[in-house]
Amino acid sequence: MKAIGYDTAGPIDGEGRLRAFEAERPAPGPRDLLVRVQGISVNPVDVKLRAARQPGAGPAILGFDAAGTVEAVGPEVTGFAIGDKVFYAGDVTRAGSNAEYQTVDERIVGRKPESLDFTEAAGMPLTSITAWEMLFDSFRIPEGGGQGRSILVIGGAGGVGSILIQLARKLTDLTIIATASRDETADWVRQMGAHHVIDHHGDMAAQLRELDLRPDHVAALTGTERHWPAIVDLIAPRGHVALIDDPKTLDMSIAKPKALTVSWEFMFTRSMFETDDMAAQSHLLNRVAGMLDDGTLRSTVNERAAVLDPETLAQAHRRQESGRVIGKQVLPGL
The missing domain is CATH 3.90.180.10 (Medium-chain alcohol dehydrogenases, catalytic domain)
Structure with missing residues (x-):
């Protein structure tokens, strides 16, 4: 062949x-x-x-x-x-x-x-599986659930972000905030279903304070090492961060005061280990x-x-x- x-x-x-x-x-x-x-x-x-x-x-x-x-x-x-x-x-x-x-x-x-x-x-397939597992397996948000809670999707215009926003909008009651840094990517994430858009090249915590929002969940899809201090600052206490990229180091000690949950999503885990x-x-x-x-x-x-x-x-x-x-x-x- x-x-x-x-x-x-x-x-x-x-x-x-x-x-x-x-x-x-x-x-x-x-x-x-x-x-x-x-x-x-x-x-x-x-x-x-x-x-x-x-x-x-x-x-x-x-x-x-x-x-x-x-x-x-x-x-x-x-x-x-x-x-x-x-x-x-x-x-x-x-x-x-x-x-x-x-x-x-x-x-x-x-x-x-x-x-x-x-x-x-x-x-x-790959992005749908990743987004689905992050939303429903990692964050454990039930379908139809999420009332009064919000999710921040960092890198919302990428492949995973594009389908994650749609799944969250169609299958949950979460308020969806997506990040985008260009006019064309901001337009795209709005088309996907984001309620709010902020710029990840700016002060994300300040932008969220202007919206009077503090996310309960953060889908960290890109630049997690760079954004980590901001994520810990902006997320709600006892919130959950799920990431898919490969940061070399993360200072986990700064997440302790908020008792944050941090998890990785890797859609190949099930096939690699032939899980039940x-x-x-x-x-x-x-x-x-x-x-x-x-x-x-x-x-x-x-x-x-x-x-x-x-x-x-x-x-x-x-x-x-x-x-x-x-x-x-x-x-x-x-």
């Missing part, structure tokens, strides 16, 4: 450059689906792994969002059949979706939204697909390439590294 990968960890225009190559088509394991990949997306995890993770034998294939058609199933698969159209975020420990075919455990796969083509559908509740990701993806089809949620895709080749994929990586992507980037399959 055709694939795109990298041979040495490093910068996209140096050691970590991407190249096309031929790879052996994978065979499905007992609970795997073999999927013909027809759409992919690029996420920060692709950039981070390419820059830091050294491949083993042969080129490493990235790609942790995909949509496609089931071509074969393992002997223990019960939920899918050949010909099913699916979407999923994959498993960070296995070969990714930047290839013609990919194997993926059925427990982390959902049925593709009928209202989206394969390319656009590929933009939704791994299939929750399949269920939530099916729920998201239904909400996209009935118009409750809208696609967050904002950049779409016409072809998938090493150069267009490298350009998508550069855009991720710029930190200026609004919503999601998607590309067709090989």
